[in-house]
Amino acid sequence: MAISTRSNGIRSRQAILDRALEVAGSAGLHAATIGVLSDALGMSKSGVFAHFGSKDALDLAAIDAAAERFARGVMAPAATAPPGIARVVALCEGFLAFVVPAAGAPAHLAPGHPAFALSSSPAARARLDAWLGAWRDALLASVAEAIAHGEMAAASDPAQAEFELRAVLDAAARGMRDEPPAAIVARARRAIDRTLVSWSAA
Amino acid sequence: MAISTRSNGIRSRQAILDRALEVAGSAGLHAATIGVLSDALGMSKSGVFAHFGSKDALDLAAIDAAAERFARGVMAPAATAPPGIARVVALCEGFLAFVVPAAGAPAHLAPGHPAFALSSSPAARARLDAWLGAWRDALLASVAEAIAHGEMAAASDPAQAEFELRAVLDAAARGMRDEPPAAIVARARRAIDRTLVSWSAA
DNA sequence: ATTTGAAACGAACGTTCGTTTATTTGTGAA
């Protein structure tokens, strides 16, 4: 009871989404045109189009693919870390490793990336908001747990801590043009350490 | 020796740029189409087009207009503040006031705004980089002065401080969707205070 | 060997983009 008849259709779909995210990462999702993707993949426009049925569906699929990679690469591993500061650090380190990958790797997209920031349909915005919300909630919950476990000062505002951590992480994700990746990670790590120390002391 | 012959041409140009920045602020610069602008202004496409000669020139003019407003609204006022921590604070407060304006005001665009983040010509990117560089340099120089004046610990890395301050400011400029503006400003101010205090102590 | 159906194709569609050209409008200067 095989499902596909000719070759592997799902593999093409993945290849299309890979390219779409690659293009989006450097030029925005709206630049990941069906024509651009079909040319880059050596396919016809209609061949690419048929996989999704509409440009908006393709955008949605691309966003879902990015969110799933982020979930697998950052959220899930951090969820295995013990609750408390360890999990906060796991989330931050996972984010940094995800956003600034090893040499030559194709630079993953994090929630809130400029690629998705504008020029999206209402449906796409809804997905992006959900994605960003899940990330924010995970980070916020980890901070709240750290407070509950007595590893951070009870007086500190979890939302404030989440705001500051995410500010640094987003700056790291965004600042990769100016400085070499290693320097950015070092700066972000230093800022995060200082933030956590400053709050565990209070 | 009046320059213009029929009505006021420069006023139209300003109106076009105003609209372009307004549209760009919520939908990106690439969405500030000549057709969109001409419709919004009750002009013809060619009428709008004639003022700039090309879409890219229009984009450049819009970026220059945004940069000039930022220079007038943030950089210049802060430059009158006494060097040292006072100027650092003036830059940060000026940025916050500029980015999250008084009620009903049209939300100015700061360097690094997502509206410009992607989908720009090489020339536009060069202008954006120059604009962002000037802002970064001003902030960095103010921190360096604060150190030189003994108001911040000499051991602290000015570039690190600038990174952290700008991370918070950018987060404030970007986070206006989630929370009311006043709350965002309060968070940013708190984060900045904590950063400065933490470094004046070390 | 034949049938089937997912996968891809090629060509065209209507629309919108930026752009060009030729023309009209209107005010300050001669």
Place this chain on the structure above:
DNA sequence: TTCACAAATAAACGAACGTTCGTTTCAAAT
């Protein structure tokens, strides 16, 4: 009054967009 010239217009252009349609390809199922 006439002239000159900036400002705005209408109409059209090629290119690229997303999309539709009919057809072709080819591995698996019968």
